[in-house]
Amino acid sequence: xxxxxxxxxxxxxxxxxxxxxxxxxxxxxxxxxxxxxxxxxxxxxxxxxxxxxxxxxxxxxxxxxxxxxxxxxxxxxxxxxxxxxxxxxxxxxxxxxxxxxxxxxxxxxxxxxxxxxxxxxxxxxxxxxxxxxxxxxxxxxxxxxxxxxxxxxxxxxxxxxxxxxxxxxxxxxxxxxxxxxxxxxxxxxxxxxxxxxxxxxxxxxxxxxxxxxxxxxxxxxxxxxxxxxxxxxxxxxxxxxxxxxxxxxxxxxxxxxxxxxxxxxxxxxxxxxxxxxxxxxxxxxxxxxxxxxxxx
Amino acid sequence: xxxxxxxxxxxxxxxxxxxxxxxxxxxxxxxxxxxxxxxxxxxxxxxxxxxxxxxxxxxxxxxxxxxxxxxxxxxxxxxxxxxxxxxxxxxxxxxxxxxxxxxxxxxxxxxxxxxxxxxxxxxxxxxxxxxxxxxxxxxxxxxxxxxxxxxxxxxxxxxxxxxxxxxxxxxxxxxxxxxxxxxxxxxxxxxxxxxxxxxxxxxxxxxxxxxxxxxxxxxxxxxxxxxxxxxxxxxxxxxxxxxxxxxxxxxxxxxxxxxxxxxxxxx
Numbered sequence: 001x002x003x004x005x006x007x008x009x010x011x012x013x014x015x016x017x018x019x020x021x022x023x024x025x026x027x028x029x030x031x032x033x034x035x036x037x038x039x040x041x042x043x044x045x046x047x048x049x050x051x052x053x054x055x056x057x058x059x060x061x062x063x064x065x066x067x068x069x070x071x072x073x074x075x076x077x078x079x080x081x082x083x084x085x086x087x088x089x090x091x092x093x094x095x096x097x098x099x100x101x102x103x104x105x106x107x108x109x110x111x112x113x114x115x116x117x118x119x120x121x122x123x124x125x126x127x128x129x130x131x132x133x134x135x136x137x138x139x140x141x142x143x144x145x146x147x148x149x150x151x152x153x154x155x156x157x158x159x160x161x162x163x164x165x166x167x168x169x170x171x172x173x174x175x176x177x178x179x180x181x182x183x184x185x186x187x188x189x190x191x192x193x194x195x196x197x198x199x200x201x202x203x204x205x206x207x208x209x210x211x212x213x214x215x216x217x218x219x220x221x222x223x224x225x226x227x228x229x230x231x232x233x234x235x236x237x238x239x240x241x242x243x244x245x246x247x248x249x250x251x252x253x254x255x256x257x258x259x260x261x262x263x264x265x266x267x268x269x270x271x272x273x274x275x276x277x278x279x280x281x282x283x284x285x286x287x288x289x290x291x292x293x294x295x296x
Numbered sequence: 297x298x299x300x301x302x303x304x305x306x307x308x309x310x311x312x313x314x315x316x317x318x319x320x321x322x323x324x325x326x327x328x329x330x331x332x333x334x335x336x337x338x339x340x341x342x343x344x345x346x347x348x349x350x351x352x353x354x355x356x357x358x359x360x361x362x363x364x365x366x367x368x369x370x371x372x373x374x375x376x377x378x379x380x381x382x383x384x385x386x387x388x389x390x391x392x393x394x395x396x397x398x399x400x401x402x403x404x405x406x407x408x409x410x411x412x413x414x415x416x417x418x419x420x421x422x423x424x425x426x427x428x429x430x431x432x433x434x435x436x437x438x439x440x441x442x443x444x445x446x447x448x449x450x451x452x453x454x455x456x457x458x459x460x461x462x463x464x465x466x467x468x469x470x471x472x473x474x475x476x477x478x479x480x481x482x483x484x485x486x487x488x489x490x491x492x493x494x495x496x497x498x499x500x501x502x503x504x505x506x507x508x509x510x511x512x513x514x515x516x517x518x519x520x521x522x523x524x525x526x527x528x529x530x531x532x533x534x535x536x537x538x539x540x541x542x543x544x545x546x547x548x549x550x551x552x553x554x555x556x557x558x559x560x561x562x563x
Contacts, residue, residue: 014395104547116535116539124318244408270405
């Protein structure tokens with residue numbers, strides 16, 4: 001082991017990053033917890049109120065409804081985008097100019113500012129001028145944004161357009177790395193397409209799929225900007241998701257205590273769901289070969 | 297490979313490009329063209345919308361502001377991420393796996409949760425409506441992202457290089473500058489690209505932390521778009537300008553896109 005690694009601890013290397021993350025990641029959470037336990041009447045006067053805000057949030061039907069809506073939306077997103085992404089990735093040519101062009105093009109929606117995605121899809125569904133509205137009308141279907149079913153369908157379609165490319169890219173990159181002898185062996189055993197997928201491709205997709213599912217779940221569970229532009233949470237509250245509810249409470253009604261308690265509950269849900277993925281992602285990450293042992 | 301296979305990806309790519317194409321045609325239309333019907337090709341293509349945006353400070357400063365805070369963010373993120381990624385790649389210490397995964401969880405943190413505290417904190421220290429506030433706020437997802445991506449790249453550099461550097465008597469700083477950084481130049485470019493993009497496309501925080509002086513284009517779009525008779529063609533042009541950096545950068549790092557999106561987990 002070499003000199004500078006013996007004399008320095010890994011913590012010195014980690015310090016700058018962790019200082020930044022402590023300030024922008026953990027400090028705000030501490031603030032949120034503080035708000036959730038206090039009441040304020042403006043200024044900087046805070047009065048301890050204990051679990052009052054939590055009681056209010058946990059007995060509020062609109063909070064539970066927002067949680068359920070967000071969960072349902074996130075699950076729908078996964079059900080649609082993960083299989084679709086896998087199918088497209090399986091059919092991608094392994095390499096070549098066409099593949100490169102496809103990869104660049106399907107990345108474009110992901111790299112589009114979320115606010116632009118919102119306005120684009122808002123324009124798409126305008127009666128008379130919108131591309132989606134008029135196309136549907138052409139096949140005899142009227143898109144009715146006063147119907148919760150239609151608004152959900154539009155948001156789901158928008159999100160699928162926006163993010164399926166991510167699933168495709170991850171799966172494609174992993175599939176390409178499977179050495180061809182595996183396929184040759186499968187061909188000798190005259191394995192069918194399904195068997196090749198089930199026993200050769202799927203096991204190797206496990207890690208990227210775990211990452212894709214985690215990212216897709218979290219980003220759709222916490223979706224804010226696009227519904228904010230396209231539906232404003234309506235009709236009624238049918239597309240008022242958890243982030244929307246929280247921003248309303250914290251920034252519009254300026255109800256810091258209630259927003260704080262809501263944010264803490266929201267944070268715990270996110271933590272719980274991410275925790276499920278820990279075992280899926282961490283051992284598989286290839287932490288196998290510790291190159292230098294540090295005694296900390 | 298068999299061309300039969302490419303039909304599905306090609307069809308998907310085509311469907312994905314339709315709204316982008318439509319946004320583009322919309323941006324080339326004047327207001328008069330758009331009265332009440334769907335147009336697939338602009339009848340009288342014009343660059344007026346772009347001229348409006350690029351000539352009015354109210355509009356173009358939105359892009360300048362975004363570029364400024366994104367650049368600051370990329371600099372901070374990459375600078376603190378390189379040593380951290382090195383530590384995660386080369387050392388095994390107590391809590392290694394948990395901390396590394398913890399970074400991923402920070403990347404998953406909900407902007408809506410951080411919003412109110414950020415507004416309060418930056419108001420208190422008088423940094424609200426500055427580029428620095430947004431750049432710093434975005435660090436909660438760009439720093440973990442950069443560490444994960446760079447860790448993958450550094451792990452590909454043989455440890456022998458570190459060892460021979462030690463024998464040759466390099467200082468830590470000298471080792472980083474003359475040996476490690478050139479080896480992971482691609483990784484730094486990929487990490488910087490993804491920090492840039494994810495900061496560029498974020499809306500909620502960048503809009504809430506700014507009022508006038510550092511307002512990004514997204515905030516200006518909402519201001520223009522929230523009136524009843526919003527100029528859809530002008531908004532489309534603003535959207536096209538927002539998409540352009542993504543297109544340029546996607547082309548320039550086309551071979552590393554999957555690697556960045558998977559947080560460095562697939563090559």
